[in-house]
Amino acid sequence: MSGSGKRSGRIGAVILSGLMFTLIYVFWTGATDPYDISIFTVLAFGTCAVFVRGGIFPRPGLKKIAYAAAYIPYMVVEIVKANLDVASRVIKPTIPLNPGIVAVDTKLTTPIGRTVLANSITLTPGTLSVEIKGSRLYIHWIDVQGHGGEEEAKMIVAGFEKYLEVIFG
Amino acid sequence: MEILRLAGAIIVFIGSVFLFLGGLGLLRMPDVYNRIQAGTKATTLGSMCVFIGLGIYHPALLSRMLVLLAFIVITNPISSHALARAAHFAGVKLVKGSVCDRLEVEEAEDAASGSPDPIGNDTINDDRPAGDLGGGG
Known part of the structure; x- marks a missing residue:
């Protein structure tokens, strides 16, 4: 498990992937409606909370x-x-x-x-x-x-x- | 506005020149690996230029083009790596006059020393805990 101490745990990975998916969605659709974006943010973080595991991304600094x-x-x-x-x-x-x-x-x-x-x-x-x-x-x-x-x-x-x-x- | 459209058109043209040179390289290079090299590099910058140029020509599309650009930059090298790796394990030799082929030499050494897995899947160091096959990330 070399270098595992430097990687983000499950919660950090969920936040990072959720942010990434939200960003991709906003860039792709050009959505400006706050209602639209907030619905997608909830969905993105919910999906990531179920499917993403920790230990992949490096811990941001x-x-x-x-x-x-x-x-x-x-x-x-x-x-x-x-x-x-x-x-x-x-x-x-x-x-x-x-x-x-x-x-x-x-x-x-x-x-x-x-x-x-x-x-x-x-x-x-x-x-x-x-x-x-x-x-x-x-x-x-x-x-x-x-x-x-x-x-x-x-x-x-x-x-x-x-x-x-x-x-x- | 006109100047933006002109700049966009010029950038798309530059991109298409690179794509053309990539196609020319694909035809002219002598063996599989050199052809993959020409194909990967030229298509990466060629597509990048076409996307950016299109984004400048139609500013409404710019953010969408940036997403496409990121996906191209991530997936292009992976596909060419997969092609090169498959070609090597299918036994495609380098062109005559090549300097060295360390991969073939070291594989022959491994086979001579009785390594059980010539492709090397056993040696991929994936740091995952045993039994954890979950995807994600």
Whole structure:
């Protein structure tokens, strides 16, 4: 149960998911009628109280929220870089490729942290997560640096781990 | 208002250019994994641009487009990861000239040392208490 002390319990998880569903509802329907919104809020929290269990979300704290807020623009920049990278490869007469699958160990311990890390890797330039075994990530890399050892592969995950270690532990 | 509509149209155009390049990459790349790479990245930014551009063109739709954007960003990498993983376990090899395939090497090592589960489902560290199969979250 590594890192379980840092995660929110059942009540915290219910509040977080209830807020999330209410927010999605308001954004999706553009509802402004307070009667409409309050009915949905009651329904959302009621459903979450029945179905949501604890121990998944990290417990929110000021530092985590600040890091999460900084993570979003970081990801947007990475996604744009990834697209320019792919676009520049695709339009060249011979596609410059140096592909391979590399392996790297992640420092993150929680399942949700590893999930977010794997998804982030997939969205960034030239990398695609193929498999996770325990803490070991296998990444398809379109342009392998060096001989594809652990040291080179660390470069891929280091930037994300800096943020995700604080957010998810 | 006109300037907003112009900006929206330009952003939608940029998005469609990225989507086109993604399709071109899908055709031109040499093997499954590289094709998945081109497909994922280009469609992510392409759809993001199309949604944002549409939201600017029709401001009433902007909040709805933000929800769609969040779902695209969450689900796109998951689907491409599932495709790549399935391809690897179906035995699809990397293109000739690839540098290394650590996953295949380490799997062969596991098989040689007599690991009972080559796919590695036993080793997924899910920190859940035993017997708790409830969904949610």
